[in-house]
Every structure is written in C-alpha cells, then in structure tokens.
Amino acid sequence: MDRLHAMRLYARIVELGSFTAAADDLGLPRATVTHTIKALEARLGAQLLQRTTRRVRVTSEGKTYYQHCVRLLADVDEVETNFREAMLVPRGRLRVDMSAALARLLVIPALPEFLARFPQIELDVGTGDRYVDLVREGVDCALRVGDPGDTGMVGRRIATLPQITVASADYVRRHGKPETLADLQEGHYAVHWASPTTRRPEPLEFVVGRRRRQIQLPGRITVNGADAYLACCRAGLGIAQFSHYRVAAELADGRMCELLPDVRPPALPMTVLYPPQRQMPARLRVFIDWLVERAALRFGRAAQNAAA
Structure with a gap:
C-alpha cells in the first residue's frame, strides 16, 4: 500500500478509534490494516498508536502526524475534485493553431459566440503556414486544410472545401x-x-x-x-x-x-488534428464540436457529410 493510502488508513483509525472499524469502513482485511500501520510507524521511526485488547490510544506524535495527514488528504481530495471537474466542465486555456486565412475568415469572426457560450475557456490562437509539432509545442489542436498526411495525430474531418x-x-x-x-x-x-x-x-x-x-x-x-x-x-x-x-x-x-x-480542382478536406489521449479535456471537446457546427453553417451539406 502506498504512502497516501497509508495516511488515509491511519486517519480513519484515529477517527473511528478502532482497527477493525477502519478495516470495515475501507473494505480491507484486518491483517492488512495492522501490517500497514506497523510499516508506517517503522518508516517514520515513531509510535503513532498504542494498541490494547480493548481500545486504540493516539500518542502525542500520532496526534501531530494525524493533523498533517488531514491537511494533506484534504489538499489531495481538492486537487482530484478540481481535476475531475476540469475534465467535465469546459474551462482553462486552449492552444490552437491554424492558417491566418482560416483564422481571419472563418474562426475569429465567430469567436464571440463561442466565448460567450463557454466563459471559462481562454483561447491562445497561433497562425501560420509552418508545421507545428503539437506535442512538443504544447498545442491542443490544429485546424488544417488539405491532406494532413501521417502525423501520428487523431484527425476529425469537419468539412470538405470546394x-x-x-x-x-x-x-x-x-x-x-x-x-x-x-x-x-x-x-x-x-x-x-x-x-x-x-x-x-x-x-x-x-x-x-x-x-x-x-x-x-x-x-x-x-x-x-x-x-x-x-x-x-x-x-x-x-x-x-x-x-x-x-x-x-x-x-x-x-x-x-x-x-x-x-x-474544377478536387475539393480539399478540412481537418482538426489533436494528440491521442485517453480522456479528452472538456475544453478541447467543446471547441472541436463548435468547429463542426461552424463548418456546417458555413459550408452546408458538404460539411455535415464530412463530419458524419
């Protein structure tokens, strides 16, 4: 069991006043609880709990360690909660890259509507014709016209441009x-x-x-x-x-x-590229969905067929 889990187990023993109650509360075997606390005390070089057949008493060192555990566990819980919310609620800075023409003619004129819809998202828009290494340069997605080639990125076609x-x-x-x-x-x-x-x-x-x-x-x-x-x-x-x-x-x-x-020349695909990831942040997901909406409004049926 890692240190964070050991802290959480120790805190529950102090709060419940019992090894058995803590084991039941966390769904752990009683032997695992005992072994974990012994290993924790050995690593700290201090006795945290005094055990008798009837009850558990917290030592002076144990009380100090418990207070630190409570603060650390609260911080960890807050970080995890905020992170989960960030994955579900569209918020934070989003770095995107596209040609100057796409930015000027298609995307930027419509951005007020996007930013009004998602007020907790901030956009950092890069423009240019050069190749951008999304992973190395920390760019969340790139909007490209033409065959994207084998980039190693995930590609979602959002329109076909005549x-x-x-x-x-x-x-x-x-x-x-x-x-x-x-x-x-x-x-x-x-x-x-x-x-x-x-x-x-x-x-x-x-x-x-x-x-x-x-x-x-x-x-x-x-x-x-x-x-x-x-x-x-x-x-x-x-x-x-x-x-x-x-x-x-x-x-x-x-x-x-x-x-x-x-x-006429062959039509060109317009594709949004982004790095492979197990779980897409909400801010990236809603931006890509919004690009699909914009393409459908601007290019009509061709865009809808491309995005299907």
Whole structure:
C-alpha cells in the first residue's frame, strides 16, 4: 500500500478509534490494516498508536502526524475534485493553431459566440503556414486544410472545401479567358506554389470526369506562403487555385474571375488534428464540436457529410 493510502488508513483509525472499524469502513482485511500501520510507524521511526485488547490510544506524535495527514488528504481530495471537474466542465486555456486565412475568415469572426457560450475557456490562437509539432509545442489542436498526411495525430474531418481556379480581372484583360484545358496551355501563366516538403512548384490540378489531371504552366514567380500566393494572383501575376472561401470577396466585387468552372480542382478536406489521449479535456471537446457546427453553417451539406 502506498504512502497516501497509508495516511488515509491511519486517519480513519484515529477517527473511528478502532482497527477493525477502519478495516470495515475501507473494505480491507484486518491483517492488512495492522501490517500497514506497523510499516508506517517503522518508516517514520515513531509510535503513532498504542494498541490494547480493548481500545486504540493516539500518542502525542500520532496526534501531530494525524493533523498533517488531514491537511494533506484534504489538499489531495481538492486537487482530484478540481481535476475531475476540469475534465467535465469546459474551462482553462486552449492552444490552437491554424492558417491566418482560416483564422481571419472563418474562426475569429465567430469567436464571440463561442466565448460567450463557454466563459471559462481562454483561447491562445497561433497562425501560420509552418508545421507545428503539437506535442512538443504544447498545442491542443490544429485546424488544417488539405491532406494532413501521417502525423501520428487523431484527425476529425469537419468539412470538405470546394476549390476553384481563378485569375485577376487585370490578368484576364491582358491574356484572355481560357475556355478549355487546351486553351489554358496556350500563352497562360501560373503563380507557382512551392510544396513545403519538396520545395518544387505544384502543378494546377483539375477533375475531368472522375479523373484528376495535372497541368504545369510556366510562371515567373514562386511562393511558399498562402498570403503571398493570394497577393500574387491579385496582382495579375498568374493563374492560381484556392478554396472558394478564400476568394469569395474578390469574386463578388469583380477583382477576380473564376476560370474553367466545368473542371474544377478536387475539393480539399478540412481537418482538426489533436494528440491521442485517453480522456479528452472538456475544453478541447467543446471547441472541436463548435468547429463542426461552424463548418456546417458555413459550408452546408458538404460539411455535415464530412463530419458524419
């Protein structure tokens, strides 16, 4: 029996005035109680209890030790109670990571509602395109668009985001608007997105029927950041592909034009990643559930199907 259990047993003997009563109260054999107290006294080098055939008397040292036990056991009980409540009641600081675009366009505008619903949660939101080691950096979850790969994390898909091919209105004025994939390969340019892993420019990708087709257009600029990729497209430096939500405002006001709507790029999964854990803290559980709600409101049926 460990020290904490020995303290708890000793305290019950003092409170009940009997080895037998303490054994019955804690569901332990009488011999175990006797052995535990002898081992406790041997470890402390002091006699805590004087036993006779009729009663148990607490020594002066035993009274002092009992007072310490009561305080320590109360502290332990309080810690365990608070911890259990923290696992059940959403509270505490939650560290999340996502791209700047997801934060700016999807998550942060809706955060007042989340924080009003869960007033005991504090959020620490990190934004960027870099890979984040959730465990090493102490991040509770990350929201990612695209194939998350083999990260060793638990992944919950919360939406499937449609992609489109776009160019700025200025680019279309200068180079024309391609109507087919064959047109696309005649005198058109792309803003090249460099893969963070391979460092090579990624081709444009299209779904033709049920097949994917990749086309590598020439281009004079390569970037590896999402904001720079969008800025280059806005500046008329070439054709690019985005999730629809990223360029919805530009499409609405005419700054950008969708190209080749009949052969759109494949849709991208949006996934929340978090470390494997036996019991998920309540603050993380309700945040993930809230992300699913937000995705369903923003992306409709596609999000609901992804989260099912």
